[in-house]
Amino acid sequence: MTFLELAESVLKEENKPLTSSEIWNIAVKKGYDKSLNSQGKTPWATLGAQIYVNAKDNPKSIFAKTDSRPKKFYLKLMANTIDIDDNTIPEDLPPAKKKKFEYLEKDLHKYLTYFAYYHMHCYTKTIKHHVSNKKEFGEWVHPDMVGCYFRMEDWKKEVNDFSNAIGVRSIVLYSFELKRELSFANLRESFFQCVSNSSWANESYLVAARISEDEDFFDELSRLSASFGIGVIELDVDDPHSSEIIIPAKHKKNLDLETVNKLAMNNDFKDFIETVKIDLTSRKIHNKEYDTVEEIEKLKAK
Missing domain, CATH: 1.10.10 (Arc Repressor Mutant, subunit A)
Incomplete structure (x- = not known):
């Protein structure tokens, strides 16, 4: 079986x-x-x-x-014979309660990589801040992770060739800022850190594993997201497939190449854009050049 x-x-x-x-x-x-x-x-x-x-x-x-x-x-x-909207608490789940959150921000990268790959068809790359020359960068220049969705994986060869001929971009570039949790205590700093390091990308997301359920907080988060086009992803470390985009990002057609050029001083980011270029040219995704997508068993075992 x-x-x-x-x-x-x-x-x-x-x-x-x-x-x-x-x-x-x-x-x-x-x-x-x-x-x-x-x-x-x-x-x-x-x-x-x-x-x-x-x-x-x-x-x-x-x-x-x-x-x-x-x-x-x-x-x-x-579907027509059962109650699909059944909202009863699953029998195997304990009563909801606040539990100690022992994850560090760096621990969350693998969960975002998993979610981005399976739910956004996006290949991610972690940007290590310490490898850059601090004199050449402001405090909030780097995103924590970047990503690329290749439309060519879904397009026929003829369509991909046509898009290249007429100058239609066949990729979507993402910027991600990760936080352990989001609440009123760190909302503005976290949000504007995301805004500061995301101008170069088509879509930008603020990502956290714990997001305050306070109604006033969510109203403020939604207002800021609508104003600046930043999306929000809530990671579920217990069930990675239940992670979700709770606020979609606004898609920007044009890339800020001046910022891309500045970020390319970082070797991780430079390797990322070089890999994307090679993959587009060869029409083959070199998975090993991106963050490793771990098996679900390994994620749930940690």
Whole structure:
């Protein structure tokens, strides 16, 4: 039995949307895990990743997902006979409570890399600030991470050749500023740090693993985002596939090449733009030149 076959059996028998953890727990109770063709140490994580990617990227997938957090899955053929908007708390989740947040900002990079790759089709690169000459840079010049989405991966060769011939850009460049958490205490400094180092990119995002749920805070965050076109991403370190863009960024057509030139004094950024150029020319993505996309099992094990 494959992971997807296991999920299909459980969802068909339970006849309701379930989280990946609920699917796994039910499968274990029914003994389906003993028929699973896998020797992995965290099969529940593999199950969740496979269902999510299949539901998102496979047009012929039998699975669909809800918009809730955490994500729940159901079979498309059962959509008219079940309550898709079921908002009950999953049985396998403990009561919500504040827990100690032990992650450093540098620890969050791998989660953003994972989310960007699977949900934005974006290849990321971490920019190490310490390798730059501080005399040539202001305090907030560097983004923490940069990224590139290659439209050519979705376009036919003829369309890509046509876009190049008429001067239509076939990439989207991203700038990311990461914070452990966002609240009124650090909102303005974090936000304007993101604004300061993102003028060069097509889209810019402020990223955090914990964002205040205060209504007044979110109103202010939304106001600033609307004013400056900065998007916001909330990372979920417990379930990376439940990370989401809570405020989309405003897309800018033109790049600030003067700032690109300044950032290129940093070797990481210079390597990034050189790799993007080579990939565009060769029409081949050199994955090893970008940040490594870790397996979901490794992310959830940390």
